[in-house]
Amino acid sequence: MIRLFQLLVLAITLGTPATCQLDKWAKAAGLKYFGTAVDNPALNNQGYMKIARDTDEFGSITPANGQKWSNTESSQGRFSYGSGDAIANIAKQTGQLLRCHTLVWYNQLPGWVSSSYSKDQMQRIIATHIQNVAGHYKGQCYAWDVVNEAVEDDGKMRQNPMYKAMGIDYITHSFKIAAQTDPTAKLYYNDFNIERCCNAKINATYDMIKTVKAAGARIDGIGMQGHSRVGKSPSKKELKDTMAKFSQVVDELAYTEIDIRHLKLPASAADNQQQAKDYLEVVGACLEAPKCVGITVWDFTDQYSWIPGQYSGEGEACLWDRSYNKKPAYSSIVSLLQSAATAGLRSATSSPTAAVTARADATAEVVVVTTLATVLARA
Numbered sequence: 001m002i003r004l005f006q007l008l009v010l011a012i013t014l015g016t017p018a019t020c021q022l023d024k025w026a027k028a029a030g031l032k033y034f035g036t037a038v039d040n041p042a043l044n045n046q047g048y049m050k051i052a053r054d055t056d057e058f059g060s061i062t063p064a065n066g067q068k069w070s071n072t073e074s075s076q077g078r079f080s081y082g083s084g085d086a087i088a089n090i091a092k093q094t095g096q097l098l099r100c101h102t103l104v105w106y107n108q109l110p111g112w113v114s115s116s117y118s119k120d121q122m123q124r125i126i127a128t129h130i131q132n133v134a135g136h137y138k139g140q141c142y143a144w145d146v147v148n149e150a151v152e153d154d155g156k157m158r159q160n161p162m163y164k165a166m167g168i169d170y171i172t173h174s175f176k177i178a179a180q181t182d183p184t185a186k187l188y189y190n191d192f193n194i195e196r197c198c199n200a201k202i203n204a205t206y207d208m209i210k211t212v213k214a215a216g217a218r219i220d221g222i223g224m225q226g227h228s229r230v231g232k233s234p235s236k237k238e239l240k241d242t243m244a245k246f247s248q249v250v251d252e253l254a255y256t257e258i259d260i261r262h263l264k265l266p267a268s269a270a271d272n273q274q275q276a277k278d279y280l281e282v283v284g285a286c287l288e289a290p291k292c293v294g295i296t297v298w299d300f301t302d303q304y305s306w307i308p309g310q311y312s313g314e315g316e317a318c319l320w321d322r323s324y325n326k327k328p329a330y331s332s333i334v335s336l337l338q339s340a341a342t343a344g345l346r347s348a349t350s351s352p353t354a355a356v357t358a359r360a361d362a363t364a365e366v367v368v369v370t371t372l373a374t375v376l377a378r379a
C-alpha cells in the first residue's frame with residue numbers, strides 16, 4: 001500500500017491527464033503555443049485569472065475586444081489603450097505571447113469610419129489608425145491580426161467601408177503600414193469559415209493573399225478562426241487539405257478562435273464526447289501540418305463565451321464549463337499532445353533543454369501512469 005501511495009503521489013506530481021496542462025504539452029509536441037482569448041470583464045475574476053495566467057496552461061493570450069477599432073479610436077484621432085493594455089500587461093507579467101487582435105475589421109468599427117471617404121482619405125485613416133495602435137503595442141505582439149474577415153462566404157470581397165473607398169488596395173495598404181510600424185510582429189490575415197477544404201471563401205482568400213503579396217505587402221500567416229458546431233465540425237483531413245493549400249502562400253498558420261458549440265443545451269455526456277472528438281480533429285490537424293504554429297481557444301470557460309449571446313440556445317463551446325470543471329475535450333487534447341510529444345511527431349519548439357525535459361517528463365508520466373494502472377489492476 002505504501003508503494004501504491006508513493007506511486008499515486010508521483011503520478012499527481014508529474015501531472016495526471018486530469019491536471020496536465022495544455023501549453024506545456026503543446027510545446028513539448030512542437031507547437032509554439034496553446035493560447036486563449038481573454039476579455040476585460042474576466043479580469044477581476046480571481047478563479048478565472050489563476051487559469052488564464054497559468055503559463056503551463058496557456059502560452060499565449062489574445063485580447064478578445066480591447067484592441068479593436070471601437071475600443072482604440074472610437075472618435076477620430078483620439079486613441080485609448082486602457083482595455084487593450086489591461087490584457088497586454090498580463091502577457092508582460094507572465095511572459096506569455098500576445099496575439100494582437102485586430103487592426104482593420106468591418107465590425108466593431110466606430111461610426112465615423114463608415115462615412116463615405118475618398119481613396120486618399122481612407123488611406124490616411126487606416127495609416128493613422130495602424131501607426132498609432134500597432135505603434136503603441138510595438139514589440140509586444142507575437143502576431144497581429146492585421147485584417148480580419150475581408151472575404152464573404154460566397155468568395156466575394158466584403159463591401160465594407162474600407163473596400164468601398166479603396167478596393168482590395170486597403171488590404172495591401174494595411175499590411176504595408178503594419179510592417180513598417182512593427183517590423184518584428186508576424187502579420188496575419190484572419191477569418192472564419194476558412195477551415196473545411198475547399199469552399200469558395202477559402203479559394204478567394206488564397207487568391208486575395210496572392211494578389212496582396214504580389215502588390216508588395218508582407219503577409220506572414222493566415223489565422224483560421226475555427227468557430228464550429230459539435231457533430232458538424234470539419235475532419236482532420238479537410239482541415240489539413242486547407243492548410244496544405246494555404247501553406248503555398250504563407251509561412252505560418254494558426255487556429256485563432258476555436259470554440260465548438262453544442263446546438264442543443266444542456267449537452268449530454270455523449271454530446272461532450274462528440275465535442276472532444278471534434279476538438280481532437282483540430283488539434284490533430286495542427287500537429288500534422290508543418291506550418292501550423294498554435295491553437296487559441298476563444299475563451300476557455302463557458303462563463304465568458306460569446307456564443308450564447310450570438311447564437312441563441314447554443315453554447316457550452318469551451319474546454320471548461322461555467323463552474324470551471326474541465327470537459328472531456330480538455331483531457332483528450334492533453335492526451336493527444338502527450339502522445340505527439342512522446343512520439344516526436346514534430347520537433348519541439350521550446351529550447352532544446354526544455355524540450356528534452358518535457359519529453360523526459362512525458363515518458364516518465366506514461367511509465368508512471370502505466371505502472372499505476374498495473375498496480376491498481378492487481379490490487
Ligand SMILES: *[C@@H]1O[C@H](CO)[C@@H](O)[C@H](O)[C@H]1NC(C)=O
Pocket residue numbers: 198199200203
Ligand atoms: C476551390 O479550388 C479547388 C482547387 O483549385 C477546386 O478544386 C474547387 O472546386 C474550388 N472550390 C470552389 C467552391 O470553387
